[in-house]
Each structure stands twice: as C-alpha cells, then as structure tokens.
Amino acid sequence: AQSVTQPDIHITVSEGASLELRCNYSYGATPYLFWYVQSPGQGLQLLLKYFSGDTLVQGIKGFEAEFKRSQSSFNLRKPSVHWSDAAEYFCAVGEADKLIFGTGTRLQVFP
Amino acid sequence: EAGVTQSPTHLIKTRGQQVTLRCSPISGHTSVYWYQQALGLGLQFLLWYDEGEERNRGNFPPRFSGRQFPNYSSELNVNALELEDSALYLCASSLSGVNYGYTFGSGTRLTVV
Numbered sequence: 001a002q003s004v005t006q007p008d009i010h011i012t013v014s015e016g017a018s019l020e021l022r023c024n025y026s027y028g029a030t031p032y033l034f035w036y037v038q039s040p041g042q043g044l045q046l047l048l049k050y051f052s053g054d055t056l057v058q059g060i061k062g063f064e065a066e067f068k069r070s071q072s073s074f075n076l077r078k079p080s081v082h083w084s085d086a087a088e089y090f091c092a093v094g095e096a097d098k099l100i101f102g103t104g105t106r107l108q109v110f111p
Numbered sequence: 112e113a114g115v116t117q118s119p120t121h122l123i124k125t126r127g128q129q130v131t132l133r134c135s136p137i138s139g140h141t142s143v144y145w146y147q148q149a150l151g152l153g154l155q156f157l158l159w160y161d162e163g164e165e166r167n168r169g170n171f172p173p174r175f176s177g178r179q180f181p182n183y184s185s186e187l188n189v190n191a192l193e194l195e196d197s198a199l200y201l202c203a204s205s206l207s208g209v210n211y212g213y214t215f216g217s218g219t220r221l222t223v224v
Contacts, residue, residue, distance in 0.1 A: 041220075043216050045215070046213070090154065098159055098169075
C-alpha cells in the first residue's frame with residue numbers, strides 16, 4: 001500500500017526565514033503528489049501538485065516543491081516565510097481513486 | 112464560483128445517536144470524497160462517491176454510510192455514535208478521479224458526548 005511520511009511533526013521558524021517541509025512517499029509507479037495547507041478549524045487548501053514533467057513545481061502563496069524520484073521525496077519550500085503561513089501542512093499521494101495523506105507538519109512562525 | 116459547502120459546521124450528539132452530514136460539491140464535479148480528521152489520527156479516507164455510486168470505502172465500520180444524489184451532493188450518515196467518532200469530517204470534490212486534486216470544504220466538527 002502507498003504511504004506518505006512527514007518526519008517533522010512541528011517546525012518553528014522566524015518570519016523571513018526560509019522553509020523546507022519534508023515529505024517521503026512509498027509508491028511503485030510515478031506518483032501523483034500534492035501539498036495541502038490547513039489553517040485552524042478550516043478545510044484543506046491545495047498548494048500545488050505534481051503529475052509529471054518538470055520536477056520543480058510552483059504553487060500558490062509563493063510555495064514550490066521538488067520531486068526527487070531517487071529519494072522518493074517531494075519537499076515543500078518557501079524562500080521567505082510570512083506570519084500568515086503558520087498552519088498545518090499535509091503531503092499526499094494519489095492512489096488510484098483516493099488521496100493518502102501524511103500525518104502533517106505544524107508550522108509555527110515567530111516574528 | 113461557489114466552493115465545496117458542508118453543513119452543519121458544528122454539532123454535538125450523544126453517544127448512541129445518529130447523525131447526517133451534508134456536502135455540496137463544486138459545480139461540475141462528479142466525485143465526492145469523505146475524510147475523517149480525528150485528533151492525533153490524521154486524515155483517514157472514509158468514502159468515495161462518483162456518478163451516484165459508492166466507488167470505494169476506507170477501513171471504517173458499516174455504521175458509517177452515505178449516498179450521492181443526482182445533483183452530486185452527498186450525505187454521510189453515522190449510526191450508533193461512539194465517543195471516538197468525535198472529529199472533523201471533511202468533504203472534498205473533484206472531477207472524476209484523484210488526478211485533478213481535491214477541493215475541500217471547511218468541514219463539520221462533530222462532538223460526541
């Protein structure tokens with residue numbers, strides 16, 4: 001079965017610092033990969049997705065992610081974090097007919 | 112364009128009761144997915160409906176059920192509520208298939224006391 005691992009449960013960064021959230025997946029074929037963000041008490045918003053082609057994917061809110069097949073990774077990055085980026089971030093892999101989510105990484109941003 | 116709408120936003124039920132949650136997908140989306148987000152358990156896949164049919168269900172007991180209507184809206188029913196059913200229930204819609212990514216609603220917060 002497919003699985004997604006987000007090794008960092010909680011990350012704290014200062015506003016203006018760069019950010020990288022890690023995601024590793026287990027999937028036999030070329031995966032469909034996604035990053036979602038969830039603000040407290042809200043649903044999930046799609047940040048970006050990878051299906052094929054260019055391994056560097058640009059998303060909304062200044063986020064990008066890089067697919068590395070050799071490392072089975074799809075890490076999310078942002079060059080300069082804003083206080084409004086504080087939220088929980090979920091990586092997901094598409095498995096035929098549903099998304100399998102990682103357990104999430106909670107991002108805290110200090111001024 | 113209206114997003115995915117869920118109702119109610121919050122509700123409190125007593126153990127043993129039954130509850131119905133509702134979801135309206137984005138116009139044009141035929142697939143509706145239900146997920147449970149319980150504290151400490153992450154997002155767990157519950158059900159997938161497409162074109163009025165249940166296409167797949169996650170590892171949940173039969174007291175979790177649902178349906179999809181001809182207008183593609185959906186209901187999730189939970190019978191014989193247990194305390195551990197307390198969670199945020201998220202509905203998402205997409206064009207048929209996961210390839211397009213989901214659009215999520217804001218969820219229904221269910222508390223079972």
